[in-house]
Every structure is written in structure tokens, then in C-alpha cells.
Amino acid sequence: MDTGGLESSIREDAITQVFGTGPPMQQQLIPFVAAAIKKEADSPRRSLTADQLVSVFNGLQNYDVDHSKGTLSLTHLSINFTGDKGKLNNSMDHTVYMQTGSQGPVHFVLAKSKKNLIEDRLKVSGLVASEQCFFEVFVKGSKDLKADSFGPEWNPKEKKGVRVGALNGDLVKITLDHPGDTHENFGEMHLKATWVPSVEDAIRTIATAMLHNKIKQVGDDGYRIVDWRDEAAKGRPGDLAIGVAKLRLNTAFDIFTSDPYLKIFRKTKLLYHCQTHENVAPFAWVEWQINEVLPNLRSSDKLTFVVQDKNKLMSDTFVGQIEVIVEDLWKGGATWFTVARDHTNEKDEAYLYIQADWFCEESSPQKWANASAKNITMDTQLSVAGLSMDEVTRKFKELDKDGNGLLDRGEFFEVYKQMDHMGLDPHLATKRLDDWLTHYGFDKKENISFDEFVMIMCHIQQF
Structure with a gap:
């Protein structure tokens, strides 16, 4: 991709500041940064x-490296068996699972x-920098961990x-x-x-x-x-968005299997109740797609996650619980916990993974969810009209002569009159478009945004 010489403007120390990487990756990332900046600058949105963008990137002092996404590239994974059973284990095939939390398990087959x-x-x-990975080894073809x-x-926090x-x-x-x-x-294990x-x-x-x-x-x-995290330091309330919870019970609580469920409390108030997973074997993982926003929480608030x-045959069994400060959840983004029935004996009854983020009101996740839903709706509208986002984007940039991300009515009408309008002469075609703009309230606006342009183009295709 031609970046117009942007590479020379990007500082190596900015690469380190934003991504937390040193040489030689600094030099390797510069062309990718330049290409990404050009892509964002060229977007009609x-x-x-x-x-x-280059100026802000070079001078940015507090990019959240821990919560940034990336790709993990693995080149070596092996096991050196030890102990009295080392020879026996070496004679069997094993399946190794890398538990990544957010991206699920990645499995490998071991021969020797x-x-x-x-x-x-x-x-x-799709892995986040702060994410923790764990490994599990099973006998190949069995559920025997x-x-x-x-x-x-044992750590009560993480x-x-x-x-x-x-x-x-x-x-x-x-x-x-x-x-x-x-x-x-x-x-x-060697990794x-x-x-x-x-x-x-x-x-x-950015x-x-x-x-x-x-x-x-x-x-x-x-x-x-x-950052909305700055609001946490001021003690302001916000929303805790919990995405996914995963649980592994380390024993069976009902004869051979268990039927676990999860509750979330703030003091004595029940905030959320997850559905029950039935007939779960020991050491098997279960997952809840919670995707709920718990409103009006401060970073210092304490939550209790109860596993039952x-x-x-009888009343429900208490498996264990953890008490977590909200700040400890959103700082990690995705956190693993040991669930213990009694913190005095520190027995690992279960392991619990929670993905969560905290937002102040003005950057509530509902706002971004609405924006995401809007983009999905826009893609659907274009598909129904027989158009693609690339096609409409290209046309918008063609009309946007001054490159300000907006179309004035004069520019738009001039190009529209040159299009094929179902056999209508240019004057009648322009009048029809004027009627559409009036109907949707665009007649009172000086400029047309990209989102509005998408809507107009969809209607043009339908008539």
C-alpha cells in the first residue's frame, strides 16, 4: 500500500510508547502503522x-497497551515428562489445550x-496483551485430565x-x-x-x-x-459490562456430575443470575455469554461471584465464591480466579474466568452497541439494494471534492444528474431526489453525511 512517505514521519520511540515493543519490532511495525493511518485518513467516515493522526500518534503518552488486541504467533511447544511416571506418560499420546479465555481453547496432539x-x-x-493463558494435558481421546x-x-485476587x-x-x-x-x-512445558x-x-x-x-x-x-478510567479515580459511578464467564469445577458435587450456575451480588442485592449447565463432568469447562451491563457501580465497589x-436430590450445594473489587475486574479486562469454599483452607474447588470492562456514563457500552447495530443495519440495507460498502464509499469520495467528509447539495445534484434515472430526464430525476431529501428532512441541512448518503443511495436503487 502506497502510504505517501508517511513512514519517515513516524518515530520509533512512539512505537515503543504505544505498543510496548522495542527493537527490532519498532522498525517492523512502522510501515504497518503508516498504512493504518492512511486507511483511517482516507475513510469517508x-x-x-x-x-x-501522525502528530497524535507520535506524542501519545497513555495508550492502553494492556487492553490492546493482537496476534500470538507460536513456534514451539513441547513437554518434558518428569517423576516416576515419566516413562509411562511418554508411551501415551496426549492432547494439550491452551486455554486463552477470550478465544477459547487451542489444542495440540503430543506424540513423544x-x-x-x-x-x-x-x-x-484477537488476544489482548494482558490476557493470561493456561495449559491442560489430557490423555488423547479421553476426558481424563x-x-x-x-x-x-493460591491467590484470592487473581x-x-x-x-x-x-x-x-x-x-x-x-x-x-x-x-x-x-x-x-x-x-x-517449553513454549x-x-x-x-x-x-x-x-x-x-486513536x-x-x-x-x-x-x-x-x-x-x-x-x-x-x-480515558474513562480517569473517572474511576474521581469516585464517579459507571457501568460494568460483563461479557463472558467460564467455569471449571475440579470435582463432582452431585455423584458423578454437577449442574453449576453462577450468581453475582453487590452486598446482598442480586445483580445477575446465570442459567444452569446440566450434567457437567469434573474438569470440563462451561461458559455463560452474559453480555449484561451492571449500572451505577464505582471502581471501589465489591462484587461477590457465587458458584452453586x-x-x-436435595437442596442446592454451595461450591464456593470470590469477592472482587470492580477495579480489579476492569483493569485486567479478562481475569482468572480460584473459587474456594473456605478461604482458610485455600482448596481449589473451581476456576472462574470473567471478561469485563468498566465505563463512565458518557462512554457507556450501550452507546457503542447502538453504533455497532447501526453499522450492521447499514450493511443489510446496502445488500438488499444490491450495493456494497466499497462501491458506495468510492462514490462518496468521488463526490466529496473538498475531502471534508460531507457533501454539499450542489455537488451531489450535479453528479446525480449525470446518472441513469430509469428513463427520466435530468430535471425530473433531480426533482424526485429533492422530494426524497425533503421527506427525510435533509432539505433543511446544508450538508449530507456519509450515513445519510448510504440511505439516499439505497432509495435510488429501489426506484
């Missing part, structure tokens, strides 16, 4: 220039000890795994233990992987912040995103 499970290069996209990397370390954003291609050694109370050592940030996602985030006046200049050439088993 953006009234931004490439120079404006120390053999690399990755033949070429495996890429897992032999080992995992959750480890014996279960720590392998942090995605910290993987830079160096060899990482991961301890594997047998599940259960003893956590007997099973072996050691080589590199996390590469999504440049397009980062530039899109451009959106600029369009919503969420960029504040600091000094002569510095910039900061006015719907017993078939």
Missing part, C-alpha cells in the same frame, strides 16, 4: 488528515516427550498464568502439575511464542478518540487520551 507440537507457525488472533498449569499457588503480551520469542518454561489437592509434579499487536486496532482507537474529542494536548507536542450446584 473520518474527518481527519494523516498529518493529524520433548517433541515440538508445532510443525510450522501457529497464529491465534492428567495435568495443568494452574499450579498450587490466578496468574502466562501473560500474552510478555511473550517475545524467548523460551518460557511452564510447570505442569497433576490436578487435585496434592498438585504432584507432572512435567515441564516459544511472540505477541504482535494489532496496529489497525490501535490506530482505529482516531475514534480524536473524533469524539477525547484527546487532550499536553505541552507542545504531547497528547493524552481522556443445582442438586437433584
Whole structure:
């Protein structure tokens, strides 16, 4: 992609500041940053220039690297079996699962000890830098969990795994233990992987912040995103958006299986009740697509997540609970927890994964959900009219002579009169369009936005 020489304007220290990467990845990312900036500047939805985006990118001081998305590229994964059962384990085939939380499990098949499970290069996209990964080892073809990397370390706040954003291609050694109370050592996993940030996602985030006046200049050439997290420090209430919850029970609470469900409390008030999953075997994962917004919460508020088993024979069984400060949820974005029945004996009854974000009122997730729904509706309208977004975008840019992201009526009418109008002469065709504009209230506006242009084009195709 021709970027018009933007590469020379992008500073290497800005790459490090935004993406948290050093050489040689600095130089490798510069052309991708330039291409993403040009793409955003060329979009008819953006009234931004490439120079404006470069200036903010070079001076941005507080981009949220931990919550930025990217791709994990794996080149090596092997296990060195240890202990008295090492030879026995080496004689069996195993399936290895990498639990990523947000992107689900990624599985590999192991044949022999120390053999690399990755033949070429495996890429897992959509992972956030702060996300923690864990590994599980099963006997191939069975549900018999032999080992995992959750480890014996007990932490009431967060279960720590392998942090995605910290993987830079160096060899990482991961301890594997047998599940259960003893956590007997099973072996050691060797991992080589590199996390590469999504440049397009980062530039899109910066451009959106600029369009919503969420960029504040600091000094002569510095910039900061006015983050909704700043509101948390002021004690202001906001909305906690919980996306996904996943649970693994480490034992059966009803004979051979369990029927777990999840409740979320603030003090004694029930905020959310998840449906029951039935007949779940030990060490099997269940998932709830919650996608709920819990309103009017401060970052200092405490939530209680209670796991229970719907017993078939008697009253429901209490599995365990965790108490979490809202701030600890949204700072991680996606967090793993140990669920314990009693914090004094620190027994791992279950592991719970929660994906959540906190927003102040003005940047509530409902606002972005509405915007997303609007884009989906727009694509549907174009499809029904036999048009594509690329086609309409190209036409809009052709009409937008001054490149300000808006069309004045004179420009639009002049080009419209040159089109085929179902056999109508240009005067009658223009009158018909004028009637449409009046009907939809565009007659009182000086300019037509891209969204309005899409609506007009859909109607033109239908008549």
C-alpha cells in the first residue's frame, strides 16, 4: 500500500510508547502503522488528515497497551515428562489445550516427550496483551485430565498464568502439575511464542478518540487520551459490562456430575443470575455469554461471584465464591480466579474466568452497541439494494471534492444528474431526489453525511 512517505514521519520511540515493543519490532511495525493511518485518513467516515493522526500518534503518552488486541504467533511447544511416571506418560499420546479465555481453547496432539507440537507457525488472533493463558494435558481421546498449569499457588485476587503480551520469542518454561489437592509434579512445558499487536486496532482507537474529542494536548507536542478510567479515580459511578464467564469445577458435587450456575451480588442485592449447565463432568469447562451491563457501580465497589450446584436430590450445594473489587475486574479486562469454599483452607474447588470492562456514563457500552447495530443495519440495507460498502464509499469520495467528509447539495445534484434515472430526464430525476431529501428532512441541512448518503443511495436503487 502506497502510504505517501508517511513512514519517515513516524518515530520509533512512539512505537515503543504505544505498543510496548522495542527493537527490532519498532522498525517492523512502522510501515504497518503508516498504512493504518492512511486507511483511517482516507475513510469517508473520518474527518481527519494523516498529518493529524501522525502528530497524535507520535506524542501519545497513555495508550492502553494492556487492553490492546493482537496476534500470538507460536513456534514451539513441547513437554518434558518428569517423576516416576515419566516413562509411562511418554508411551501415551496426549492432547494439550491452551486455554486463552477470550478465544477459547487451542489444542495440540503430543506424540513423544520433548517433541515440538508445532510443525510450522501457529497464529491465534484477537488476544489482548494482558490476557493470561493456561495449559491442560489430557490423555488423547479421553476426558481424563492428567495435568495443568494452574499450579498450587493460591491467590484470592487473581490466578496468574502466562501473560500474552510478555511473550517475545524467548523460551518460557511452564510447570505442569497433576490436578487435585496434592498438585504432584507432572512435567515441564517449553513454549516459544511472540505477541504482535494489532496496529489497525490501535490506530482505529486513536482516531475514534480524536473524533469524539477525547484527546487532550499536553505541552507542545504531547497528547493524552481522556480515558474513562480517569473517572474511576474521581469516585464517579459507571457501568460494568460483563461479557463472558467460564467455569471449571475440579470435582463432582452431585455423584458423578454437577449442574453449576453462577450468581453475582453487590452486598446482598442480586445483580445477575446465570442459567444452569446440566450434567457437567469434573474438569470440563462451561461458559455463560452474559453480555449484561451492571449500572451505577464505582471502581471501589465489591462484587461477590457465587458458584452453586443445582442438586437433584436435595437442596442446592454451595461450591464456593470470590469477592472482587470492580477495579480489579476492569483493569485486567479478562481475569482468572480460584473459587474456594473456605478461604482458610485455600482448596481449589473451581476456576472462574470473567471478561469485563468498566465505563463512565458518557462512554457507556450501550452507546457503542447502538453504533455497532447501526453499522450492521447499514450493511443489510446496502445488500438488499444490491450495493456494497466499497462501491458506495468510492462514490462518496468521488463526490466529496473538498475531502471534508460531507457533501454539499450542489455537488451531489450535479453528479446525480449525470446518472441513469430509469428513463427520466435530468430535471425530473433531480426533482424526485429533492422530494426524497425533503421527506427525510435533509432539505433543511446544508450538508449530507456519509450515513445519510448510504440511505439516499439505497432509495435510488429501489426506484
